[in-house]
Amino acid sequence: MEMLPEIVNRRSIRAYTPEEVERAVLDRIVEAGRRAPSAKNRQAWRFVVITNRETRLKLQEACFGQEYIGEAAAVFALCTTNVEYKMPNDQYSHPVDIGIASAFMMLQAEHEKLGCCAVTTFNEPDVKSILSIPYKMRVVMLLTVGRPAEVPEPTERLPRERIVGYEHW
Numbered sequence: 001m002e003m004l005p006e007i008v009n010r011r012s013i014r015a016y017t018p019e020e021v022e023r024a025v026l027d028r029i030v031e032a033g034r035r036a037p038s039a040k041n042r043q044a045w046r047f048v049v050i051t052n053r054e055t056r057l058k059l060q061e062a063c064f065g066q067e068y069i070g071e072a073a074a075v076f077a078l079c080t081t082n083v084e085y086k087m088p089n090d091q092y093s094h095p096v097d098i099g100i101a102s103a104f105m106m107l108q109a110e111h112e113k114l115g116c117c118a119v120t121t122f123n124e125p126d127v128k129s130i131l132s133i134p135y136k137m138r139v140v141m142l143l144t145v146g147r148p149a150e151v152p153e154p155t156e157r158l159p160r161e162r163i164v165g166y167e168h169w
C-alpha cells in the first residue's frame with residue numbers, strides 16, 4: 001500500500017544526539033502547526049519553542065526526570081489559549097485542535113529527518129511556571145524534537161479489520 005514515507009517511517013524517539021537543530025528547521029515545524037486545521041479556524045493555540053539547555057533540564061524535571069526531554073535539541077510546548085470552546089458536537093475543541101497541529105508538526109519533523117515524541121507525562125503547573133505561561137492557558141502536549149540517537153522498531157498497530165467499518169459500525 002503506497003503511503004506517505006513520513007507516516008510510515010515516523011517513530012516516537014526517546015534518545016537524541018547533542019546536535020543542535022537549525023532555527024529555520026524549527027520554524028518549518030512551527031509553520032506545519034500553524035497551517036493545521038482547527039475547529040471554526042479559531043487557531044486557539046500558542047506554540048512555545050524551547051532550545052535553551054537550562055530550561056530543557058528544568059522541563060525534564062517537570063516531566064518526572066525523563067532524560068530524553070533534556071537531551072532533545074528542542075521542546076515544543078503546544079498550548080491552548082481557550083479551554084472553554086465546544087464544537088457543535090458538544091465536545092471540547094482544544095484537544096482535537098492541538099492533536100491535529102501536533103500531528104502536522106511530527107510529520108514535518110520526520111520530513112526534516114528529525115525524531116520527535118509527543119509527551120503528556122508532565123506536571124502542568126510546573127511546566128507553566130518554567131515557561132511563564134499565563135494562568136488561563138493550558139499546556140496540552142510537549143513535543144521533543146532532535147536528531148535521533150537510536151531508531152526503535154515500529155510499534156504494532158491493530159489489524160485494519162479491527163478498527164474500520166465501512167458503511168456501518
Ligand SMILES: Cc1cc2nc3c(=O)[nH]c(=O)nc-3n(C[C@H](O)[C@H](O)[C@H](O)COP(=O)(O)O)c2cc1C
Nearest residue numbers: 010011012013014117118119120121122141154155
Ligand atoms: C497523546 C499522546 C501522548 C503521549 N504521551 C507520551 C508520554 O508522555 N511519554 C512517552 O514516552 N510517549 C508518549 N506518547 C508516545 C506514544 O507512546 C507512542 O506514540 C505510541 O506508543 C506509538 O509508538 P510510535 O509513536 O513509535 O508509533 C504519546 C503519544 C500521544 C499520541
